[in-house]
Amino acid sequence: MTADLTLYTNPQSRGRIARWMLEETGATYDTVVLDYGTTMIAPDYRAINPMMKVPAIVHRGQVVTETAAICAYLAEAFPDAELSPLPQEQARYYRWLFFAAGPLEAAITNRAMGVEPTAEQQRMAGYGDFDRAVGVIGAAVAEHSYIAGERFTAADVYLGSQLMWSTQFGLIAKTDAIMAYIGRLQDRPAHRRATALDDGKSADDA
Numbered sequence: 613m614t615a616d617l618t619l620y621t622n623p624q625s626r627g628r629i630a631r632w633m634l635e636e637t638g639a640t641y642d643t644v645v646l647d648y649g650t651t652m653i654a655p656d657y658r659a660i661n662p663m664m665k666v667p668a669i670v671h672r673g674q675v676v677t678e679t680a681a682i683c684a685y686l687a688e689a690f691p692d693a694e695l696s697p698l699p700q701e702q703a704r705y706y707r708w709l710f711f712a713a714g715p716l717e718a719a720i721t722n723r724a725m726g727v728e729p730t731a732e733q734q735r736m737a738g739y740g741d742f743d744r745a746v747g748v749i750g751a752a753v754a755e756h757s758y759i760a761g762e763r764f765t766a767a768d769v770y771l772g773s774q775l776m777w778s779t780q781f782g783l784i785a786k787t788d789a790i791m792a793y794i795g796r797l798q799d800r801p802a803h804r805r806a807t808a809l810d811d812g813k814s815a816d817d818a
Contacts, residue, residue, distance in 0.1 A: 626773075671685075718738060723742050775793070
């Protein structure tokens with residue numbers, strides 16, 4: 613019997629973020645692993661995501677793409693997991709989720725590709741300059757245990773994943789505040805399970 617929720621992913625992609633989010637929800641889901649040069653560009657998957665990118669989920673016939681959107685959608689679709697913001701957390705939740713998906717990701721991607729906007733171009737870039745964007749998020753994670761406050765939410769899955777990847781590859785400095793935040797997230801059982809699944813290991817080896 614198949615689940616009514618399917619994750620389309622590749623272990624070497626942002627699909628790892630969606631996997632972690634799914635593990636946080638406790639939902640039952642099927643996994644379809646796609647290869648970049650073959651199944652990810654095949655007509656069957658293009659019908660799901662014409663961008664030919666992963667991750668994507670299909671939940672009861674509805675398609676959701678874009679990793680931050682997947683995180684937010686799953687938080688609402690599985691309310692018992694309590695991953696959506698409480699009323700007093702909503703401002704920070706939405707602010708930093710969208711900051712991570714927009715300015716921060718653009719800054720990180722450009723830095724990884726060696727693209728540095730000029731002073732004139734910084735007015736066009738949503739993140740201004742790299743150091744400013746990273747400084748802002750570093751200050752934000754230092755304010756509370758989690759990005760929306762003292763409670764873990766779906767926004768932490770997305771932002772935390774961005775910071776884990778960026779610090780691993782030396783794009784963002786490993787400041788005390790950022791590494792303390794990352795440490796709290798990596799200690800979560802759902803993160804360990806997701807990592808083990810994507811790395812092809814047992815949960816005990818994660």
